[in-house]
Amino acid sequence: MKTFLKWFGIVMGILVGFLVIAMLALYGMGKARLNKKYEIPVQMVEISKDAESLAEGKRIFQYRGCEACHGEYLQGLVYLDNPAIGQVITPNLTKGKGGIGAQRTDEDLIRAIRHGIRSDGTPLLFMPSTEFYFLSDGDLGKVLAHIRSMPPVDNEIQPSQLSTTGFIVMNISRTISFLPAELIPHDQTPPPAPEPGITPEYGEYLSLSCMVCHGQTLSGGKIPGFPEEWPSAPNLTSGAGSRLPGWGEEGFIKIIRTGENHGRKINPGYMPWTSYRHMSDDELRAVYAYLMSLPPMDFGNR
Ligand code: HEC
Numbered sequence: 001m002k003t004f005l006k007w008f009g010i011v012m013g014i015l016v017g018f019l020v021i022a023m024l025a026l027y028g029m030g031k032a033r034l035n036k037k038y039e040i041p042v043q044m045v046e047i048s049k050d051a052e053s054l055a056e057g058k059r060i061f062q063y064r065g066c067e068a069c070h071g072e073y074l075q076g077l078v079y080l081d082n083p084a085i086g087q088v089i090t091p092n093l094t095k096g097k098g099g100i101g102a103q104r105t106d107e108d109l110i111r112a113i114r115h116g117i118r119s120d121g122t123p124l125l126f127m128p129s130t131e132f133y134f135l136s137d138g139d140l141g142k143v144l145a146h147i148r149s150m151p152p153v154d155n156e157i158q159p160s161q162l163s164t165t166g167f168i169v170m171n172i173s174r175t176i177s178f179l180p181a182e183l184i185p186h187d188q189t190p191p192p193a194p195e196p197g198i199t200p201e202y203g204e205y206l207s208l209s210c211m212v213c214h215g216q217t218l219s220g221g222k223i224p225g226f227p228e229e230w231p232s233a234p235n236l237t238s239g240a241g242s243r244l245p246g247w248g249e250e251g252f253i254k255i256i257r258t259g260e261n262h263g264r265k266i267n268p269g270y271m272p273w274t275s276y277r278h279m280s281d282d283e284l285r286a287v288y289a290y291l292m293s294l295p296p297m298d299f300g301n302r
């Protein structure tokens with residue numbers, strides 16, 4: 001018995017030792033990924049500050065979801081607060097106290113938005129630049145004009161900080177990408193954005209964020225990496241079980257505008273219609289045209 005206990009102890013000791021080494025290695029890898037410096041050649045865009053461009057910039061900031069994550073006054077919000085991952089906080093983008101607006105050049109802002117890279121060259125956490133990489137120069141210029149036009153807000157917030165386990169989780173998780181910058185082909189010029197119009201092509205340009213939840217093929221299903229209690233994302237193609245063809249264009253627009261899905265309010269915490277409702281009728285028509293142009297898929301064929 002004694003020798004058994006002795007050997008058991010030794011084996012357990014070795015296993016725990018391996019585990020600790022593996023954890024330390026993963027932690028170190030996470031640190032290295034977060035501290036990696038990227039050198040990004042930034043292409044400047046024209047920033048028009050006329051009233052029409054500013055109003056458009058605000059609308060784009062809203063329907064692209066920037067406002068939901070950065071706050072109505074660009075004051076910064078707690079995006080994620082989970083001991084297993086850490087605290088991820090969007091910065092105060094204004095020139096007020098605690099804001100980074102005064103320190104950042106336009107070039108810095110473009111680097112952050114299109115490439116997901118901070119002004120010191122390190123990657124931003126969870127900032128969805130994989131989508132914004134595709135923004136047209138015109139749209140990006142208007143968004144910058146909107147950011148620059150906002151009055152200063154005093155809001156001194158802590159910078160984002162991963163927890164010890166957060167550095168480990170970022171290397172294990174296959175479904176969530178902590179550092180979108182790692183997925184962007186920084187040295188390639190993004191393809192030219194399609195001309196605005198009620199076309200499936202322009203609808204696709206407006207729908208880049210839908211795939212995160214509704215899947216690459218937009219056929220819906222359980223959303224990977226999101227909490228268990230979340231509802232599945234419905235099928236947005238015209239395949240079996242999809243409600244979209246029956247709604248028609250006007251029905252679709254109404255649902256995105258009001259979040260009212262036949263007597264049931266869609267929870268904007270799950271489906272961010274409060275951002276998308278800022279699209280114009282023609283933009284939503286383009287989105288609908290795009291969805292109806294997709295190959296019909298069965299539900300959940302992500
Ligand atoms: C899903 C949430 C989310 C959305 C949508 C989003 N952001 Fe961010 N953004 C973040 C987070 C989180 C950070 C900070 C990351 C960090 O601290 O590492 C950030 C950082 C930034 C920064 C970096 C500031 C700096 O230099 O440190 C800028 C600029 C920015 N976002 C602009 C935008 C704009 C413009 C849009 C819309 C086109 C947008 N964001 C959409 C989450 C988001």
Ligand code: HEC
Pocket residue numbers: 206207209210211212213214230231232233234235236242243244255261265266267270271272276287
């Ligand atoms: C953050 C995840 C998320 C994103 C991003 C998202 N959706 Fe959704 N969407 C959902 C979920 C979850 C539901 C189901 C909500 C419910 O049943 O309460 C849903 C429901 C819908 C519905 C109702 C469908 C039905 O059959 O009832 C439509 C339409 C829709 N989404 C369109 C879109 C479009 C278009 C985009 C992109 C412009 C988009 N969604 C982006 C998560 C998302």
